[in-house]
Amino acid sequence: MTEVTESLGWWGLPIAILAGAIRASTPFLLVSLGECITEKSGRINLGLEGVLMMGAMAGYGASLYTGSAWLGVLAAGVVGAALGLLHGILCSLKRVNDIAIGISFMLLGTGLAFFLGKSLIQPQAPTLSSIPFGFWSDSPQIQSALQINPLFLLGIVLAVLLHFAFLRTRWGLRIRIVGDSEDAARAMGFRVVPTRIMATVFGGFLAGVGGSFLSLYYPGSWSEGLSSGQGIMAVALVIFARWEPLRCLWASLLFGAAGALGPAFQAMGLTSGFYLLNALPYVLTLVILILTTAPNRKISGAPGELSLVRQ
Amino acid sequence: MSNIDQSRRQVLKQLGGTAAAVTLMSFGFRDGLAAEKMTVGAVYVGSRDDYGYNQSHAEAIAAIKKLPFVRVVEEERVPETIAVEKTMQAMIEQDDAKLIFATSFGYFDPYVIKLGKQYPKIRFAHCGGLWTPKDPMNTGSFFGYIDECEYLSGVVAAHVSKTKKLGFIAAKPIPQVLRNINSFTLGAQSVDPSFTTNVIFTGDWSMPVKEAESANSLIDQGCDVITCHVDSPKVIIETAEKRGVYCTGYHVNQSSLAPRGYLTGAEWVWAMPYKILVDAAHEGKPMINFLRGGLKEGFVKMSPYGKAVPEQAKQTADAIKAKMLEGGFTIFKGPLKDNTGKTVIATGVSQDQRDVVLEQMNYLVAGVIGQI
Numbered sequence A: 001m002t003e004v005t006e007s008l009g010w011w012g013l014p015i016a017i018l019a020g021a022i023r024a025s026t027p028f029l030l031v032s033l034g035e036c037i038t039e040k041s042g043r044i045n046l047g048l049e050g051v052l053m054m055g056a057m058a059g060y061g062a063s064l065y066t067g068s069a070w071l072g073v074l075a076a077g078v079v080g081a082a083l084g085l086l087h088g089i090l091c092s093l094k095r096v097n098d099i100a101i102g103i104s105f106m107l108l109g110t111g112l113a114f115f116l117g118k119s120l121i122q123p124q125a126p127t128l129s130s131i132p133f134g135f136w137s138d139s140p141q142i143q144s145a146l147q148i149n150p151l152f153l154l155g156i157v158l159a160v161l162l163h164f165a166f167l168r169t170r171w172g173l174r175i176r177i178v179g180d181s182e183d184a185a186r187a188m189g190f191r192v193v194p195t196r197i198m199a200t201v202f203g204g205f206l207a208g209v210g211g212s213f214l215s216l217y218y219p220g221s222w223s224e225g226l227s228s229g230q231g232i233m234a235v236a237l238v239i240f241a242r243w244e245p246l247r248c249l250w251a252s253l254l255f256g257a258a259g260a261l262g263p264a265f266q267a268m269g270l271t272s273g274f275y276l277l278n279a280l281p282y283v284l285t286l287v288i289l290i291l292t293t294a295p296n297r298k299i300s301g302a303p304g305e306l307s308l309v310r311q
Numbered sequence B: 001m002s003n004i005d006q007s008r009r010q011v012l013k014q015l016g017g018t019a020a021a022v023t024l025m026s027f028g029f030r031d032g033l034a035a036e037k038m039t040v041g042a043v044y045v046g047s048r049d050d051y052g053y054n055q056s057h058a059e060a061i062a063a064i065k066k067l068p069f070v071r072v073v074e075e076e077r078v079p080e081t082i083a084v085e086k087t088m089q090a091m092i093e094q095d096d097a098k099l100i101f102a103t104s105f106g107y108f109d110p111y112v113i114k115l116g117k118q119y120p121k122i123r124f125a126h127c128g129g130l131w132t133p134k135d136p137m138n139t140g141s142f143f144g145y146i147d148e149c150e151y152l153s154g155v156v157a158a159h160v161s162k163t164k165k166l167g168f169i170a171a172k173p174i175p176q177v178l179r180n181i182n183s184f185t186l187g188a189q190s191v192d193p194s195f196t197t198n199v200i201f202t203g204d205w206s207m208p209v210k211e212a213e214s215a216n217s218l219i220d221q222g223c224d225v226i227t228c229h230v231d232s233p234k235v236i237i238e239t240a241e242k243r244g245v246y247c248t249g250y251h252v253n254q255s256s257l258a259p260r261g262y263l264t265g266a267e268w269v270w271a272m273p274y275k276i277l278v279d280a281a282h283e284g285k286p287m288i289n290f291l292r293g294g295l296k297e298g299f300v301k302m303s304p305y306g307k308a309v310p311e312q313a314k315q316t317a318d319a320i321k322a323k324m325l326e327g328g329f330t331i332f333k334g335p336l337k338d339n340t341g342k343t344v345i346a347t348g349v350s351q352d353q354r355d356v357v358l359e360q361m362n363y364l365v366a367g368v369i370g371q372i
Helices: A009-040 A048-066 A069-092 A098-116 A140-145 A150-168 A170-180 A182-187 A192-216 A230-240 A245-267 A274-278 A280-292 B008-015 B018-024 B032-036 B053-065 B082-093 B105-118 B147-160 B175-191 B208-220 B234-242 B271-282 B311-326 B356-360
Strands: B038-043 B070-075 B097-102 B123-127 B139-144 B165-170 B196-201 B225-229 B246-251 B262-268 B290-293 B300-302 B343-345
Touching: A009 A048, A009 A140, A009 A150, A009 A170, A009 A192, A009 A230, A009 A245, A009 B208, A048 A069, A048 A098, A048 A192, A048 A230, A069 A098, A069 A192, A140 B208, A150 A170, A150 A192, A150 A245, A170 A182, A170 A192, A182 A192, A192 A230, A230 A245, A230 A280, A245 A274, A245 A280, A245 B196, A245 B208, A274 A280, A274 B196, B038 B053, B038 B082, B038 B271, B053 B070, B053 B246, B053 B262, B053 B271, B070 B082, B082 B097, B082 B105, B097 B105, B097 B271, B105 B123, B105 B139, B123 B271, B139 B271, B147 B175, B147 B225, B147 B246, B147 B262, B147 B300, B147 B311, B165 B175, B165 B208, B175 B196, B175 B225, B175 B356, B196 B208, B208 B225, B208 B234, B225 B234, B234 B246, B271 B290
Parallel strands: B038 B070, B038 B097, B097 B123, B123 B139, B139 B290, B165 B196, B165 B225, B225 B246, B246 B262
Antiparallel strands: B262 B300
16 A cells, blocks of 8 residues: 655654644644734734634534535634624623633633534544645655645735735734724724724634634544644734734744654654653743743833733 | 532533533433432543544443433543542532443542542442552442454554554553553564554643644654554544555544555443443442453454455454453563563563553563653
8 A cells, every 4th residue: 555664763853843834833823813913903812712613613514514625614714703703893892801702702612612513523524635745755754744735825925915914005004003002093094993803803714714724634633622722822922923924924833843843753762751842832832921921021013002911 | 719619510611611511411300210210420531422432431321321220421521630529529419420430541549539438339430540459449440451452453563564663642651551552562573573663642632733743753754554542543543544554443443534544443342341330330239349351351342354454464363362252362471571671571471461460561562662
């Protein structure tokens, strides 16, 4: 069935890091880009973990029932956008705290996804195919590492587009002003609330699509342990990336690669301290959060209206 | 958080699974006919339908539920923490459970032991732990010698592997897991002593992304048969199939997930021990503190062979299986060295399946690449 695969030895490490960055970074990337837009507008949606799970579940379900994985991605995005809309509207009410709403969305989304996804655990839905960028290589390892999913490419394009959109377009400027100073935005005639709601809807859409990547491509199956906190890590990642889309891209690649380190080391026979290696991405998150939330330091690049950083 | 009451409904609400939980509760009426029924509780660490370990237990509970004298309460996704103590307590206090199946390894010490002392009239049946006479008499452990199936899987794997490198994705280095890794390796080595097994520990029972990443890493390192001991092998089996290597299954039959590469697998038949324990409780016989069984007793079984399995592999494995069914086959016998070169079983010593020393296994045999 398979030709004999030569062992890679230590070459396995760089390849695993590369492959991990490509395979595992997409959910981080999509969720963080979406959250980046939401936070730039002055809102924080901590509920993206729940949105991610709902997206993963809805995407898998839609793919299963329609037979098309891409319709699954679309369904995931729509479900995510709907949750984003709900979050956006609720947070626009007076005296509603977006952090509290976010946490409740996190619980609601995961709980609902578990409940509705019960019947989706066993069946095999059609999954997304990838583009074989490794065709030039004879090595099956490199061929496998360079199986690139279109959603990953889409994420990269989106990161670049958003980077320029924030800097150069009227649309980007409007989001930034709304996020930096509500008064200034009002003075300029921008409508603050609709802008924020739209930004949250967009963030929800991307988080939903990020979820569908998990269930429809990698690891490519719906289960309740699917996210293991990736939605939360992506929110932390936005802070780490200083609300910069391009930095979100690098940070996502870093997180994806970090997750691959533990298994890669162990596959090579280096298994002592595997708990520590497996904890690496979470340690990274923690370190980032500690470094960025020193109380006596203002975070550079933070949107002024963000409740997370507002004094 | 200090004033949370003992109700598991509350606890579940906090975990965000309210909706899922409510449907699982069988809100009992405690009067009339129902009062004569014996309530049996079951606690799972993961989702009841995970296509793996928890599902194998839930299927046994579903079989038990059909008994006319049994009423069942179940709760899933209960972590191996103080949460399980609260869950079990709620089952006893609110649902009047008389027998509780605690199905995850980490539930036993200290939670089952503690509640066993607190509720001497309630029976606690724990899966996988090792009950010793110093533990309460109303508690007990049951388990299946699934390592027999792992040994047979290793034999089959050795017949199809070309690289002579096997990959094993494991959750945690606990004795049962190590015993499976070792049996799988010994099975392969019984065909060809040069076989090695690369092990990856993911750190927890259900980590889909890490499991997929582990499978890919092992395949990149040249392993061409992949197996696992995690709660839900689906992702691993699918990844192996996608990458075009062979796999052997665990917990339940996953052959439909990998029609090309699925060789065989080790499956549980929990309904067997469950029935024995429920009957003992119903008839008022003493709690069975130590209940074990393998292929012979019908606690475990093999998945049917996949189409990639050559005739010779079937013959070899079937011959060993026949010996196991007679009770005349010993997997762990001396001389046996671990992978650091230390002798773990001396020459001439053979450890029979029922030997409890095996349930305290803390080594990986020679040929396993990995550290605990």
